[in-house]
Amino acid sequence: MRASEICEKIIKSGQRRGVQEIEVYLESSRSQRIKVFQGKAESVSTSKSLGVGTRVFVNKALGYAFTTELDDRSLEECLSAAFSNARATEADLHNALPEVEKPPSLDIYRESLAQTSTETKIDLALSLEQLVFDYSPKVKEVDLLIYSDGITEVTIANSKGFYGHYKRSDCFIYLHVLAQQNSDISSASAYAVGRELADLSMEKTAEEAASKAIMLLGAQPVRTAVVPVLLDPEVAAEVIGVIAGALSAEAVQKGRSLFADKLGHQIAANLVHIVDDGTLPEGLGSNPFDGEGVPKGKTAVIDSGILSTFLHNTCTARKAGCRSTGNASRPSFRGAPEVGISNFVLLPSITPGEDLLGSIKEGFLVMEIQGVHSGANPVSGEFSVGAKGMWIKNGQLSMPVKEVTIASDILSMLKDIDGVASDLRLFPVGGSVGSPTLLVRKMTVAGR
Structure with a gap:
C-alpha cells in the first residue's frame, strides 16, 4: 500500500471506533555505517527500518502504539493497542492535535547519496585516513574513523485534514587521531556533515584533526x-x-x-x-x-x-x-x-x-x-x-x-x-x- 492509503485506512478505522482525534506517523529509513582502520574497511553495516506510529485521543487521554508490519491485520492491532493505551491513561485537557497549516518547501534531499556505491564511500573514508597521515609525520595513528549516512522518508496525516510528506538525506564522517613527539602523545578529533558526499571536505577535516592534535603536543x-x-x-x-x-x-x-x-x-x-x-x-x-x-x-x-x-x-x-x-x-x-x-x-x-x-x-x-x-x-x-x-x-x-x-x-x-x-x-x-x-x-x- 502507498503511504496515503495506509494513513487513510487507519484514520477511518479509528473514527469508526469513536476516537475523537487520530494521527498516523509513517517512517521509512535506510542507513549505512562504515568503519576503516589501517587502510582497510574494518566493518560495513547497512540497516533498514519501516514502521507506523498511531496516536489517538480518547476523551482527552492519549494513547500511542506502533507496528513494523503494514498488513491490514497488523495496522488494526496497532490501532487497538493505541486505543487501549488511551483508556489506561489519565486525561489531560491540553492533549490535542495541532491546527492545520501549510508547511514550507525545503530542499533537504540529494538523490546522489542514494546512488553512491558502498565502494565509493569506503574510498572516501580511506582517503581521509591517508590525508591525515600525509599532513605530518607526527600523526601516528587514526584510532577511529567512521562514515555514516541515512535517507529518511516521513509521512504524517491526521483526522483534522493534515497530510505531509518529506524525504531527507544526511551523511557524516568522524575521525579521532593520535599525534606523538618523543614520549608525549596527544589526540584530537574532527568531523564533517552534509546532505551528500560532495558536502564533505576531506582536506579540511583531515587538517582540523591533525593540526589540533599536533598543537596539543607537550x-x-x-x-x-x-x-x-x-x-x-x-x-x-x-x-x-x-x-x-x-x-x-x-x-x-x-x-x-x-x-x-x-x-x-x-x-x-x-x-x-x-x-x-x-x-x-x-x-x-x-x-x-x-x-x-x-x-x-x-x-x-x-x-x-x-x-x-x-x-x-x-x-x-x-x-x-x-x-x-x-x-x-x-x-x-x-x-x-x-x-x-x-x-x-x-x-x-x-x-x-x-x-x-x-x-x-x-x-x-x-x-x-x-x-x-x-x-x-x-x-x-x-x-x-x-x-x-x-x-x-x-x-x-x-x-x-x-x-x-x-x-x-x-x-x-x-x-x-x-x-x-x-x-x-x-x-x-x-x-x-x-x-x-x-x-x-x-x-x-x-x-x-
Missing part, C-alpha cells in the same frame, strides 16, 4: 586562575546544546530547568542572539514540519540577551497559553512527540575570531571539553568540565594546556559573553547546534 596543567576564556565553535556548540535542553517547555513544565522563571528576563549579554531555525538549508535538523505536522520556522529564543520563548510542541504550548514553535520531536515511529531542537544556533557577528584572540592579555582557548553531560547541570546551572586547549598571552597562543577544569555557572557564563565571532559552524551535538567562537569574560581554570 600540553601540561597551568596554575589555577580566573581568566577570560575563548570557546572554539565546537566547544561553544556543546555548551549551547546544554542550554537548549533547559529551554524546552517540557523541561520547564516538569520543573527541570534553571530558566523556569526567566521568561522575558535578561539571561545573557546583549550581543547574544539564539534562534531555533528548522528551515536552514544546510542544517541537519531542518524539516518542512515537526513531529506532529506543525510547520518549521525560525524562532527567536534569546533576543539581545532576553529570553523570548521556550521551545514548544502543541501540548506544552496549550498548557502555556501560546502557539507551538514547531518543536515536536520524535526520534522515530516508535515514540510519540516530545520537545526537541531543530537547528539551535547562536548567531554570529562580523568580528573575526582572531580579533577576539588578540584582545586577550592572558586567558585560555578551550579546544576540547570532557564530561559535559555530567558536569553541566541544566537544573541547578552548575558548570564544571574537563578541558584542554591553548594558553593565551598578549593576544597570542603561547602553550598547550591539558588536565584542567573550567568552571562557572550557566547564567553567569551567558551574561559574561563578551565577544561573538563570525566563524559559525553547525555540529550534530544532541541534534543540530551551531555557534561561532565565543569569548567569556571570566571563568575559573582549575589546574595545579
Whole structure:
C-alpha cells in the first residue's frame, strides 16, 4: 500500500471506533555505517527500518502504539493497542492535535547519496585516513574513523485534514587521531556533515584533526586562575546544546530547568542572539514540519540577551497559553512527540575570531571539553568540565594546556559573553547546534 492509503485506512478505522482525534506517523529509513582502520574497511553495516506510529485521543487521554508490519491485520492491532493505551491513561485537557497549516518547501534531499556505491564511500573514508597521515609525520595513528549516512522518508496525516510528506538525506564522517613527539602523545578529533558526499571536505577535516592534535603536543596543567576564556565553535556548540535542553517547555513544565522563571528576563549579554531555525538549508535538523505536522520556522529564543520563548510542541504550548514553535520531536515511529531542537544556533557577528584572540592579555582557548553531560547541570546551572586547549598571552597562543577544569555557572557564563565571532559552524551535538567562537569574560581554570 502507498503511504496515503495506509494513513487513510487507519484514520477511518479509528473514527469508526469513536476516537475523537487520530494521527498516523509513517517512517521509512535506510542507513549505512562504515568503519576503516589501517587502510582497510574494518566493518560495513547497512540497516533498514519501516514502521507506523498511531496516536489517538480518547476523551482527552492519549494513547500511542506502533507496528513494523503494514498488513491490514497488523495496522488494526496497532490501532487497538493505541486505543487501549488511551483508556489506561489519565486525561489531560491540553492533549490535542495541532491546527492545520501549510508547511514550507525545503530542499533537504540529494538523490546522489542514494546512488553512491558502498565502494565509493569506503574510498572516501580511506582517503581521509591517508590525508591525515600525509599532513605530518607526527600523526601516528587514526584510532577511529567512521562514515555514516541515512535517507529518511516521513509521512504524517491526521483526522483534522493534515497530510505531509518529506524525504531527507544526511551523511557524516568522524575521525579521532593520535599525534606523538618523543614520549608525549596527544589526540584530537574532527568531523564533517552534509546532505551528500560532495558536502564533505576531506582536506579540511583531515587538517582540523591533525593540526589540533599536533598543537596539543607537550600540553601540561597551568596554575589555577580566573581568566577570560575563548570557546572554539565546537566547544561553544556543546555548551549551547546544554542550554537548549533547559529551554524546552517540557523541561520547564516538569520543573527541570534553571530558566523556569526567566521568561522575558535578561539571561545573557546583549550581543547574544539564539534562534531555533528548522528551515536552514544546510542544517541537519531542518524539516518542512515537526513531529506532529506543525510547520518549521525560525524562532527567536534569546533576543539581545532576553529570553523570548521556550521551545514548544502543541501540548506544552496549550498548557502555556501560546502557539507551538514547531518543536515536536520524535526520534522515530516508535515514540510519540516530545520537545526537541531543530537547528539551535547562536548567531554570529562580523568580528573575526582572531580579533577576539588578540584582545586577550592572558586567558585560555578551550579546544576540547570532557564530561559535559555530567558536569553541566541544566537544573541547578552548575558548570564544571574537563578541558584542554591553548594558553593565551598578549593576544597570542603561547602553550598547550591539558588536565584542567573550567568552571562557572550557566547564567553567569551567558551574561559574561563578551565577544561573538563570525566563524559559525553547525555540529550534530544532541541534534543540530551551531555557534561561532565565543569569548567569556571570566571563568575559573582549575589546574595545579
